[in-house]
Amino acid sequence: MSELISEDRAAYRWGRFLKGCIAILPLSLAVLPWGILAGSMAIETGLTPAEGVGLSAIVFAGATQLATMGMIKAGAGIMAIIISVFFISSQHLLYSLSLRDRIAPLPLRWRLILGFLLTDELFALIGKHSAAEFDRWYALGVGLFFYLFWIAATLAGVLAATQIEDLGSYGLDFSIAATFIVIVVPMIKNLPVVVCVATALILSVVLGYFHVPSSLIISGVIAMFAGLITSMIVGDKE
Secondary structure: OHHHHHHHHHHHHHHHHHHHHHHHHHHHHHOHHHHHHHHHHHHHHOOOHHHHHHHHHHOOOHHHHHHHHHHHHOOOOHHHHHHHHHHHOOHHHHHHHHHHHHHOOOOHHHHHHHHHHOOHHHHHHHOOOOOOOOOHHHHHHHHHHHHHHHHHHHHHHHHHHOOOOOHHHHOOOHHHHHHHHHHHHHHOOOHHHHHHHHHHHHHHHHHHHOOOOOHHHHHHHHHHHHHHHHHHHHHHHO
């Protein structure tokens, strides 16, 4: 009897894991050009193929990787890179705070694994799940499949960079904007999110037009605070 129960549990977990893998597949395909661009930029920056793939395996953050390699090519100092990376990745703090009530009860190994695998894409799929809906195996399927896909895409970019010169000129960076549009648009369901998105959009265009340094980082940080303040005001009125 206990063996049957154990088999049922294993089948359930495997089923939820596979469901997560299937759910993240469209977003994985969407970031394929992005991963190829990250791999090619690593080679253009002067990294070896192993270092380029290793960067994706360890850092696992597309925007952070591209920004870091761009700053390295521009000759930026280590402190400037660290500060930029901190602000670019700051949304992960908000993601983790939002998921805290679902992740905190899990064993340490699960918290570490899901914390490492937490990306915009993972949050887009599980961020709206309630504590009752949340399933660690589904989340693991989403996160692990995306992680392996990202490494494979980076490897493809590394290999392509050795065969095709100036791969970045083919417009692969458009996938970055396209991916975030797909992620963000379905989440625009309340006033704080509208304010956050509108602030980021307007500021990024205005600051970019005037060639303000780090315009995207500034726009993102101000937009997050605008959304937070709006949420506090709306919450107080409710």
